Amino acid sequence: MRIALDAMGGDYAPATTVKGAIDALSENNDVSVVLVGNEASIQAEIRKSNYSGSQITIKHASQVVGMDESPLTAIRRKKDSSVSVAIDLVKRGEADAIVSAGNSGVVMATALFVLGKLKGVERPAIAAVMPSLRDHFVLIDAGANVDCKPVHLHQFAVMGKAYARNIFNIENPKIGLLGIGEEDAKGNELTKESFKLLKSSDMNFIGNIEGKDVFEGEADVVVCDGFVGNIALKIAEGLAETMAKMLKREIMDRSTGKVGAFFLKDALKSFKKKTDYSEYGGAPLLGLSSPCIIGHGRSTSKAIKNAILVAGTFHSKGILNIISKEINDGITRRDKVAVEE
Amino acid sequence: MRIALDAMGGDYAPATTVKGAIDALSENNDVSVVLVGNEASIQAEIRKSNYSGSQITIKHASQVVGMDESPLTAIRRKKDSSVSVAIDLVKRGEADAIVSAGNSGVVMATALFVLGKLKGVERPAIAAVMPSLRDHFVLIDAGANVDCKPVHLHQFAVMGKAYARNIFNIENPKIGLLGIGEEDAKGNELTKESFKLLKSSDMNFIGNIEGKDVFEGEADVVVCDGFVGNIALKIAEGLAETMAKMLKREIMDRSTGKVGAFFLKDALKSFKKKTDYSEYGGAPLLGLSSPCIIGHGRSTSKAIKNAILVAGTFHSKGILNIISKEINDGITRRDKVAVEE
Numbered sequence: 001m002r003i004a005l006d007a008m009g010g011d012y013a014p015a016t017t018v019k020g021a022i023d024a025l026s027e028n029n030d031v032s033v034v035l036v037g038n039e040a041s042i043q044a045e046i047r048k049s050n051y052s053g054s055q056i057t058i059k060h061a062s063q064v065v066g067m068d069e070s071p072l073t074a075i076r077r078k079k080d081s082s083v084s085v086a087i088d089l090v091k092r093g094e095a096d097a098i099v100s101a102g103n104s105g106v107v108m109a110t111a112l113f114v115l116g117k118l119k120g121v122e123r124p125a126i127a128a129v130m131p132s133l134r135d136h137f138v139l140i141d142a143g144a145n146v147d148c149k150p151v152h153l154h155q156f157a158v159m160g161k162a163y164a165r166n167i168f169n170i171e172n173p174k175i176g177l178l179g180i181g182e183e184d185a186k187g188n189e190l191t192k193e194s195f196k197l198l199k200s201s202d203m204n205f206i207g208n209i210e211g212k213d214v215f216e217g218e219a220d221v222v223v224c225d226g227f228v229g230n231i232a233l234k235i236a237e238g239l240a241e242t243m244a245k246m247l248k249r250e251i252m253d254r255s256t257g258k259v260g261a262f263f264l265k266d267a268l269k270s271f272k273k274k275t276d277y278s279e280y281g282g283a284p285l286l287g288l289s290s291p292c293i294i295g296h297g298r299s300t301s302k303a304i305k306n307a308i309l310v311a312g313t314f315h316s317k318g319i320l321n322i323i324s325k326e327i328n329d330g331i332t333r334r335d336k337v338a339v340e341e
Numbered sequence: 342m343r344i345a346l347d348a349m350g351g352d353y354a355p356a357t358t359v360k361g362a363i364d365a366l367s368e369n370n371d372v373s374v375v376l377v378g379n380e381a382s383i384q385a386e387i388r389k390s391n392y393s394g395s396q397i398t399i400k401h402a403s404q405v406v407g408m409d410e411s412p413l414t415a416i417r418r419k420k421d422s423s424v425s426v427a428i429d430l431v432k433r434g435e436a437d438a439i440v441s442a443g444n445s446g447v448v449m450a451t452a453l454f455v456l457g458k459l460k461g462v463e464r465p466a467i468a469a470v471m472p473s474l475r476d477h478f479v480l481i482d483a484g485a486n487v488d489c490k491p492v493h494l495h496q497f498a499v500m501g502k503a504y505a506r507n508i509f510n511i512e513n514p515k516i517g518l519l520g521i522g523e524e525d526a527k528g529n530e531l532t533k534e535s536f537k538l539l540k541s542s543d544m545n546f547i548g549n550i551e552g553k554d555v556f557e558g559e560a561d562v563v564v565c566d567g568f569v570g571n572i573a574l575k576i577a578e579g580l581a582e583t584m585a586k587m588l589k590r591e592i593m594d595r596s597t598g599k600v601g602a603f604f605l606k607d608a609l610k611s612f613k614k615k616t617d618y619s620e621y622g623g624a625p626l627l628g629l630s631s632p633c634i635i636g637h638g639r640s641t642s643k644a645i646k647n648a649i650l651v652a653g654t655f656h657s658k659g660i661l662n663i664i665s666k667e668i669n670d671g672i673t674r675r676d677k678v679a680v681e682e
Contacts, residue, residue, distance in 0.1 A: 214576070
C-alpha cells in the first residue's frame with residue numbers, strides 16, 4: 001500500500017519525515033511511501049541515509065504551510081503546498097492514506113474538503129491515545145469539532161470503538177462519556193442527551209467517567225466534544241511536563257541533588273517512553289473517506305514511522321469500511337425504531 | 342468574625358473539622374467558630390484536644406448529608422443537616438461565613454437557595470487554585486455552572502480577579518480565557534463571544550490560553566465554563582496521582598529500586614506540598630451574598646484550618662463588596678454603551 005507523507009510537516013521536517021519513512025519501510029515490506037515536498041531538501045535527506053530501495057518516491061511540492069497559518073488562507077493560497085499535494089494524491093487514487101505532522105488545522109480542513117466524509121458520518125473526529133495505569137485509552141474527539149450535538153458524540157463512540165478494537169485488539173471496548181460526575185443524570189446539556197443515545201446503543205457503554213478516573217484505565221474509549229477533548233489533552237500534556245520540571249527542581253534543590261537526579265532521570269525517561277505519543281505515531285482523523293493520520297508538531301522520526309505503520313494498518317484492515325458499516329447500521333436501526341414508534 | 346463550620350462535612354470529619362477549627366483559632370485571634378453537627382461527636386473530638394477557650398461554640402444538627410445524595414433530596418428531606426443548619430446561621434446573621442468540606446453539590450445548592458446571590462451576579466462560580474511553575478493560578482468556574490453564556494464568563498473573570506487580587510495580593514491579575522488555541526478567533530461559540538466581552542473590558546485580559554500553557558503561570562486567572570473547568574481540574578488531579586504512581590512503579594522495578602524510591606519519595610512529598618490544595622484551604626463559591634468556602638471531600642485538618650482563615654479574610658477584606666461593586670459598575674457601563682449606541 002502507498003502512503004502519501006507530508007515530508008515538510010513537523011518542527012524537525014524533512015529530517016524526521018525522511019528518516020521515519022525509511023524506518024517504516026524496513027519494518028513493513030508491504031508499504032511504499034511518497035515523500036511530498038521540496039524535492040531538493042528531501043533528496044539531501046535521503047542521501048544522508050544509506051537507503052537505496054525503490055519503495056520511496058518523491059513528489060515535488062513548491063509550497064510549505066506554516067504552523068500558524070489559518071486553514072482558509074492555506075487552502076486558498078497554497079494549492080501547491082506539501083499538505084495539499086499529498087492529499088490530492090490520495091484523492092486521485094495514487095496513494096491510499098495521508099500522514100502529516102504539519103499544521104493540524106490545515107491538514108484537517110484540507111483533508112475534509114478534498115477527500116470528503118465516509119457515507120453516514122456527520123463529523124470526522126480526532127482519536128488521540130493517552131496513557132493509563134492499565135495501558136492506554138482512546139480520547140475522541142481530541143480537537144476536530146468545537147461545537148457538537150449528541151448524535152456526533154454517538155458517532156465518535158462508534159469510531160473510537162472501531163479504532164480500539166482494530167488497532168489495540170480490544171474485543172469489546174468499554175466506552176465512557178467524559179463528564180463531571182458518575183451519576184447518570186450529571187453533565188451539561190450535551191452530555192446528558194448523549195448519555196441517553198449511548199445507553200440505548202448496543203455498545204459496551206459504562207456510563208459517565210470523570211477526569212480523575214480516565215487514567216485508571218476504566219474505559220478503553222473516552223468520548224467528548226472536541227473543545228473539551230482538546231483541553232483535556234493539553235491540560236494533561238502541560239501538567240506532565242510541568243510535573244517533570246518541578247520534580248527535577250525539587251531534587252536538584254537538595255544536597256543529594258545529583259544522585260537523586262540520576263535516579264529520577266532514569267525513571268522519568270522510562271515513564272516518558274510509556275506515555276509517549278510517538279509510540280502511537282499520531283492521531284487519526286476518523287470518518288474521512290481515506291485514512292488520515294495527524295502527527296504532533298514535535299514528531300520525532302519514530303513518531304513518523306509509527307504514523308506510517310498505523311496508516312498502513314488502517315488501510316490493510318479496512319477500518320474505514322468497518323466504521324462506515326457500523327455507522328450506517330446504526331442509522332438504519334434508528335430509522336427503524338423511528339418508523340416503529 | 343464568626344465562621345459557621347459544617348463539622349460533619351468531609352471524609353474524615355468530625356476529627357479533621359474540630360482539629361482544623363482549633364488550629365485556626367490559634368492563628369487568628371479575631372476568628373470564632375460555630376461547629377455545626379452532632380453535638381456528642383463534636384464534644385468527644387474537643388475533649389481529645391486540650392482546647393479550653395471560648396471561641397468555639399457548638400450548634401447541634403441531627404442529620405448528616407451523604408456524599409452521594411442529590412441536592413434536591415438533601416434540601417427537601419434534610420432540613421436539620423449540618424450543612425443546612427450552618428448555612429441558616431449565616432442567613433440569620435449569627436455567623437459571617439460558611440465553610441464545608443461535605444457534598445459540594447448540596448453545599449452549593451443550599452447556599453444559593455438560602456443565602457442568594459450578590460446583586461448583579463448572574464451565576465455564582467467556584468474559584469479553584471491550581472499550581473504553576475511560577476506559583477499558582479485561579480481556575481474559575483471549576484464546576485458550579487455546566488452550561489454558560491458569555492456574560493457569565495465575563496462575570497467569572499471579574500470575580501476571579503477580585504479573588505486573585507485580595508487573597509494572593511496580585512495588583513493587576515492577568516486574565517486568560519481557557520481555549521484550544523492562542524489565536525483570537527479560535528474556540529467554540531461560547532469562548533468566541535466571551536473573548537469579545539473580555540477584550541472590551543478594562544481588565545488585564547491576555548487572550549486565549551491553552552491547557553498546556555496554564556501551568557507555566559502565564560495567567561493569574563483562567564476563565565472557563567464549569568463543565569470544562571471541572572474536567573480540567575479532575576484531569577489534572579487524576580494525572581498527577583497517576584504520574585506519581587507510575588514513577589514509583591518505574592523506580593521500584595529497577596535493581597536500585599529502594600535507593601531511588603528514597604529520593605523520589607522525598608521529592609514527591611515536597612512537590613505534593615507545593616501543589617497541595619490544602620494549602621489554599623478549599624475553593625470559594627464566589628457571587629453569593631455571604632462567603633462560602635467549599636473544601637475537598639478529602640480535606641485534612643490543615644485544609645479545614647486554611648479554609649476557615651480564607652473565609653475570615655473574605656469577610657475582613659470585604660471581598661464580596663468589591664465583587665458587587667465591580668459587577669454593578671460593569672453593568673452600568675454596559676448599559677451606558679448600549680444607550681449611547
